[in-house]
Amino acid sequence: MPTFYDPGADAGEASEALRGLAHATRTFESPQNLYGVLGDLLSGVQSLKQILDQLASAHVKNRPRAFDDQGDHSIGSKDALAAADELHQAATLIDQAEERLDAAAGAASRVAWHEVPASEAPAVARWINVVFMQGQEAGEVLDIIDADGALAGLNHLKYWDYGDETTSAAMENGYVYDAPPSGPLEHELHDGDYHLAYSHAFAHVALYRIHAVDMVDQLPDDARSLAAPSAPSRARESQRVSWFEPASITAVRQQRGLAL
Template sequence: MPTFYDPGADAREASEALRGLAHATRTFESPQDLYGVLGDLLSGVRSLKQVLDQLATAHIKNRPHAFDDHGDHTIGSKDALAAADELHQAATLIDQAEERLDAAAGAASRVAWHEVPASEAPTIARWINVVFMQGQEADEVLEMIDADGALAGLNHLKYWDYGDETTSAAMENGYVYDAPPSGPSEHELHDGGYHLAYSHAFAHVALYRIHAVDTVDQLPDDARSLAVPSAPSRARESKRVSWFEPASITAVKRQRGLGL
């Protein structure tokens, strides 16, 4: 226990406590303990800065009693001043460390620790729309498919895939599917994580990419029940504002009186 009056005894106890903490923090069984440890360390660092400043002041105040081993007061006084200066410098560095530790504690306070690591969290596959073209734009790709094959068209449409940006846009707009939409008179091609759908009769082409969704990000069951079926009927298609508009959005529009 600290004495609050004996600097030597309290310094020894602080040293032992830090040794124990260094040993204990080699592993953390519960990451929820991290924030509490940071908070206590922050308090300790602030106290350490105060201790260093007080040690520097003590060296200056006690200069009249400072001598070297040979009894030279001038040299002893000079070394006391040097020690005080170094202690002030150390306190300044500790002040900077306190700022960084305070920032670390602030960031740590925003972390929500889960029992199951992300690498073990179950995921499911969803298809996101990368690009949809119709009319003249689609005609150019369809001509490429006729000339060089469907794979050439698929690889060409990959240039519209901007990774996370494309995924975010699809998520925000609801262009996410259990299976790539497939309509009448459409041809399809799978290649790796991509799916190409195209139709000469309706003059459109579309590219989809597989995307893994963590269970924490999945839609609830009632929302997933509105997902686009892999092979919708012609009658359902006629009720949609757009064939490639997600069924969930169409349903919401109808409920709000915004759809046809």
């Protein structure tokens, strides 16, 4: 407890209290306590400035009793003045620190701390095209569907999904959709993360896979509408060597200049 009359004892107690506070503030389990701690520190800094000024004055006032170790008063008096000057300089710096601490306390007073942390920005589901086939090549998959059902055709098309490679190829080519594209006379089947769309009338099949896109990676709505076509079209046929070749492999071939 402070004595309020013994500078030596109270200085020692203040030093221990600051050491304890330095240890305690390594973590804050309750951020609601931050403003209170800042307020107490601001009061402490104001007191520290006063202490430094008073120590400087005490060095000046007691100059007649100042000597060096060899008993030279002139040297002792000079050093007492030097100490007083440095203490005044320190008080000036503390005054600047007080202004910054006061500003920090003002900002902290406007923070409303909640017990439940804000959830991170959720990922948004987008559909990427795994493979699109049409014509004779699609006919083989349609035959599987006719013989064994749509699920068998969907599982067959999964062999064209190379995971991250397929996702990257779809992203690079703009084949990313808010919902799986659907056209007239198409049949659809949803199974887990996959969506199958096929049409006997137009002789095409397409497989899509859902992909979670982080908020930081998402395109603005206007940019996405320009980047992603509304549905697979015959124009994509020129981008692949074969519709049975996975999109990821075609992308690599094109990047290396190997596409025909």
